[in-house]
Amino acid sequence: MALAAASRAGDLDNLCVLLKAGADPNARDKRGKTALHEACSQGHDKCVEALLRAGALVSAHKTNGFTPLHYAAATGRASIISILLASFGFSGANACDRDHKGEQAIHLAARGGFVPAVEILLAHGASGNAASNNGRTSVHTASLHGHELVLRLLLSSGADPAACDTGGSQPIHDAAAGGHVGCMELLTQFGADPNASDCAGCTPLHRGSSAGEVDAARWLLKKGVDANCRDNIGSTPLYWAASRGRADVVALLIREGNADPSAPNAHRSPLHVAAGWRHLSVCDELLKAGADPLAVDREGLTVLQVAKTDDVAKLLDEELVASRS
Structure with a gap:
């Protein structure tokens, strides 16, 4: 043409x-x-x-x-x-x-x-x-991408800071997942709840921890969000971080949030999921914090049995030897 x-x-x-x-x-x-x-x-x-x-x-x-x-x-x-x-x-x-x-x-x-x-x-x-068709507003969009000036403009025009999409996710969930602390701060100034749960029971701390966003997780902890909060299947933010290999977030949640390193969900412990996904550094952080290397999952498997690599298995073996001495 x-x-x-x-x-x-x-x-x-x-x-x-x-x-x-x-x-x-x-x-x-x-x-x-x-x-x-x-x-x-x-x-x-x-x-x-x-x-x-x-x-x-x-x-x-x-x-x-x-x-x-x-x-x-x-x-x-x-x-x-x-x-x-x-x-x-x-x-x-x-x-x-x-x-x-x-x-x-x-x-x-x-x-x-x-x-x-x-x-x-x-x-x-x-x-x-x-x-939109999935319930997402421009506030969700601006929050996810970290556009604070646009977000302030939208909120000042009367947009809802706590609008839920079809999965129950609020803009503060998106801001946490993107690590956009400025947007999270702005949303709470306009009334958003840092403890908000989506339809799966996930909080912004779950989302930020899963994404490996250390600053977002730290901000939420300082706002008083419980590091041991659980989603609908019992997963804590630490479990989500462990499953994604976010060793720095795991360390933060334990050190600054007093997160339980052994808290299992309905299926397995954080150490099980970290070992199964070959996240050696996460396994190391969990073991140093006192996670139980002898824990069994819902199928009765030990952490060592689900370990997928020799280096993870070696780390677990060393921990078991040390625990017996």
């Missing part, structure tokens, strides 16, 4: 020649993308204006549901967002249009941390409380 190519390249002169010659401004490629999508994604303001004057549909949806506004928001094109929403006096773009995931343009702008884009969208009716 010559018109799409001109739009993509920002070749305004060629674009105008093609439009004057009768090129269809709403022609689509196999993915449903129009020349207006191309111009918006590449930030070519003048091409966008020319296409709109020629009758390009501002609300055209790609096969994935993306409108030109989605493209402009995803790339932080604030001036183009303004053009699309105004649309030269005609029916402008709808700030609340959704793609096939249920995401609005504000989700995409928040994901990229584009403050001016979010400001414009909010001014034209977008809401920080708008939820």
Whole structure:
């Protein structure tokens, strides 16, 4: 499509020649993308204006549901967002249009941390409380990616700091998983609970520990979150950290949170899971903290029996010998 190519390249002169010659401004490629999508994604303001004057549909949806506004928001094109929403006096773009995931343009702008884009969208009716198909708001998105300025803007506009997605996860869970302490602090200032549990019983400390985010875990401990809290199957944050090989978080939870190094879930102990996944440094931290090397799991297997590598087995053997002497 010559018109799409001109739009993509920002070749305004060629674009105008093609439009004057009768090129269809709403022609689509196999993915449903129009020349207006191309111009918006590449930030070519003048091409966008020319296409709109020629009758390009501002609300055209790609096969994935993306409108030109989605493209402009995803790339932080604030001036183009303004053009699309105004649309030269005609029916402008709808700030609340959704793609096939249920995401609005504000989700995409928040994901990229584009403050001016979010400001414009909010001014034209977008809401920080708008939820996607899986219940996630732009507050979740900004928190996950650590965009504090966008997060503050959304929360100040009335967005819910404790909105739950379909799995019960709140923005503070996402901030913890990303290690974004500034976002966690901001969310709690607006009323978020650092002890919040999702549908699986996981707290932000579970999520941050699993992700290996030491600073997030330390912040949560200082906020009084119990290092021995359990999810729905009895796993503690230490268990999650051990299963992912997060030795530094394991050490932190034991040292600063008084976490129980032997606390099992419904299936096995942290030492079992660390040995089974070959996490030697985690095994070492757990054993130094007093984890029981003779513990058996639900199937009756000892830690040594589930150990998958010689170095883990050697460490366990040494611990057993030391415990008998």
